[in-house]
Amino acid sequence: METSTGKKTRRATAPLAAPSPDHEAIIVGTGFGGMGAAIQLGRMGIENILMLDQASDVGGTWHLNTYPGIAVDIASVTYSYSFEPNPDWSRLYAPGAELKRYAQHVAEKYRLRRFMRFNSTVERTIYDDAGKFWTVHIAGQAPVTARLLIVATGYLSHPKFPDIPGLDSFAGKVMHTAEWDHGHALAGRRAAVIGTGATSVQLLPEIAPQVAQLDVYQRTPIWVSPKTDTAIPASVRGLFARIPFVQKSARMVSSAILETVMVTGALHNRQLPFLNVMMENVCKAHLARYIKDPVMRRKLTPSYSFGCKRPTFSNDYYRVFTRPNVELITDGIARIEPDGIVTTDGRLRKIDTLILATGFKVWEPGNFPAFDIRGRNGVELGQWWNANRFQAYEGITVPGFPNLFHLPSPFSFSGLSYFFTIEGQMKHIERCLGEMRRQGAESFEVDAAANEAFLERMRAGLGSSVFVNGNCAPSNSYYFNQHGEALLLRPTPTFMAVWAHGHFPLQHYHFA
Numbered sequence: 001m002e003t004s005t006g007k008k009t010r011r012a013t014a015p016l017a018a019p020s021p022d023h024e025a026i027i028v029g030t031g032f033g034g035m036g037a038a039i040q041l042g043r044m045g046i047e048n049i050l051m052l053d054q055a056s057d058v059g060g061t062w063h064l065n066t067y068p069g070i071a072v073d074i075a076s077v078t079y080s081y082s083f084e085p086n087p088d089w090s091r092l093y094a095p096g097a098e099l100k101r102y103a104q105h106v107a108e109k110y111r112l113r114r115f116m117r118f119n120s121t122v123e124r125t126i127y128d129d130a131g132k133f134w135t136v137h138i139a140g141q142a143p144v145t146a147r148l149l150i151v152a153t154g155y156l157s158h159p160k161f162p163d164i165p166g167l168d169s170f171a172g173k174v175m176h177t178a179e180w181d182h183g184h185a186l187a188g189r190r191a192a193v194i195g196t197g198a199t200s201v202q203l204l205p206e207i208a209p210q211v212a213q214l215d216v217y218q219r220t221p222i223w224v225s226p227k228t229d230t231a232i233p234a235s236v237r238g239l240f241a242r243i244p245f246v247q248k249s250a251r252m253v254s255s256a257i258l259e260t261v262m263v264t265g266a267l268h269n270r271q272l273p274f275l276n277v278m279m280e281n282v283c284k285a286h287l288a289r290y291i292k293d294p295v296m297r298r299k300l301t302p303s304y305s306f307g308c309k310r311p312t313f314s315n316d317y318y319r320v321f322t323r324p325n326v327e328l329i330t331d332g333i334a335r336i337e338p339d340g341i342v343t344t345d346g347r348l349r350k351i352d353t354l355i356l357a358t359g360f361k362v363w364e365p366g367n368f369p370a371f372d373i374r375g376r377n378g379v380e381l382g383q384w385w386n387a388n389r390f391q392a393y394e395g396i397t398v399p400g401f402p403n404l405f406h407l408p409s410p411f412s413f414s415g416l417s418y419f420f421t422i423e424g425q426m427k428h429i430e431r432c433l434g435e436m437r438r439q440g441a442e443s444f445e446v447d448a449a450a451n452e453a454f455l456e457r458m459r460a461g462l463g464s465s466v467f468v469n470g471n472c473a474p475s476n477s478y479y480f481n482q483h484g485e486a487l488l489l490r491p492t493p494t495f496m497a498v499w500a501h502g503h504f505p506l507q508h509y510h511f512a
Helices: 032-043 096-109 198-207 234-242 244-267 273-290 294-300 381-388 418-438 448-464 494-503
Strands: 023-028 049-052 122-128 133-138 144-151 173-176 190-194 213-217 326-329 333-337 340-343 348-350 353-356 372-374 404-406 444-446 509-511
Touching: 023 032, 023 133, 032 049, 032 096, 032 418, 122 144, 190 198, 198 213, 234 244, 244 273, 244 494, 273 294, 294 326, 372 381, 404 418, 418 444, 418 494, 418 509, 444 448
Parallel strands: 023 049, 023 144, 122 372, 144 404, 173 353, 190 213, 190 353, 213 326
Antiparallel strands: 122 133, 133 144, 333 340, 340 348, 444 509
8 A cells, every 4th residue: 555655554454443433334335336345345354334225135226227128238248347257248248137146246255245234225424523423314224323434326226207297197007117017018008118218229129029009209319329249159158267368358358449439439529529420420320221211210310419428239229110019209298198198299199008218317316416415514415516516536535525435426437337437436445545544544535625626627628528529419418417517427538547546646635
């Protein structure tokens, strides 16, 4: 461990100081981010941990989302911890059930279930200035305290329901894709899907052949490119298991391609505009291959620049709209009635099943942050973000909120597989807590000036991005917050983001 003076110190194994709270650390969330944080704490000898989750089991989004067709949209070889590769992915893009099993495997191998408490909804958290610890209030349970609070609730974990008049009056079955009811048979149904984002791209090809009629309500089309998705032969999986370097090499190649095409194109649009134009042309050719009707093609062609909104991959999505039982509807929805949906032209389309593919809360209260977090002097994080614009030093800590690592934060996502973000944040936790322990401190807090300087660097970096230089106004993208800022994606190369988490100046923190 490197200190602020540049000297090397041997990693200690003693617990953090001041054992008065119930736990040394409370982690909210048992998805891959929360488990990564717990693994890092374990490496440092910190095992008095409590992990809380409102869900009934481990896995985060891969436990909650089980809609038909769900799969990872990043190549499987990159979607795992680098230190815990999975040689058994069945496909280049693994189905959701395999991600759930991988989460269970990680929880078992690293003995994390002993820390986990499920069906526990955190309502609010309060920092005690005098005692330097957090009190966590849980619905229907006694409060618990901890020296450290790690929020790992994810970016997309709270379903967003549309504000459409009459939604509550619908007499048929209503399902959000994040709360799929597998007991509701779709065969022979007259169904409607509201939303054509990345979830719908996976869902529609699965349910269109089942239902008698499918109405698809589109507000904003999505860029869709071809998907190179095949089964991974058993011989290759065996090679991955016997020679891990082979899978590591595949991970590096896949990541390099994605970094070049997606991340570099989005962040350096001013310097390399041809990358985004190239991807738009690829998507348009893909669309033209399946949709011959020029009117339908126009409806399915985005008017915003590639990269402004999350793009996706599919070889089956456009085929859906060539089926005789599928209608694409681009008229606005006026209201929902007990037996159907009325569009702005006054037409009523009768249905018995309503599927909401309307995504998740992102910048709204209830997600950023997921619950009430009160730091020094009772300042609430959500209100502070709204008043001071969304910001977090290195995408993980916030001034005025000591002993808090908030993993889903502005500028935290590197743009590649989420596991690059997770492992970068694990490095940050190790470096920060290692210095806290070395000093025998009870609290850490990021310096306000250091945070401001980081924020200015990130905003300057966005100046070359497609979010600033592209035509993003028509995108209706969750990348943008209510202030019109695209702050989810960190505007640096992925390797630089990961490196920075392990090398930030220790003097950027105050240890008390």
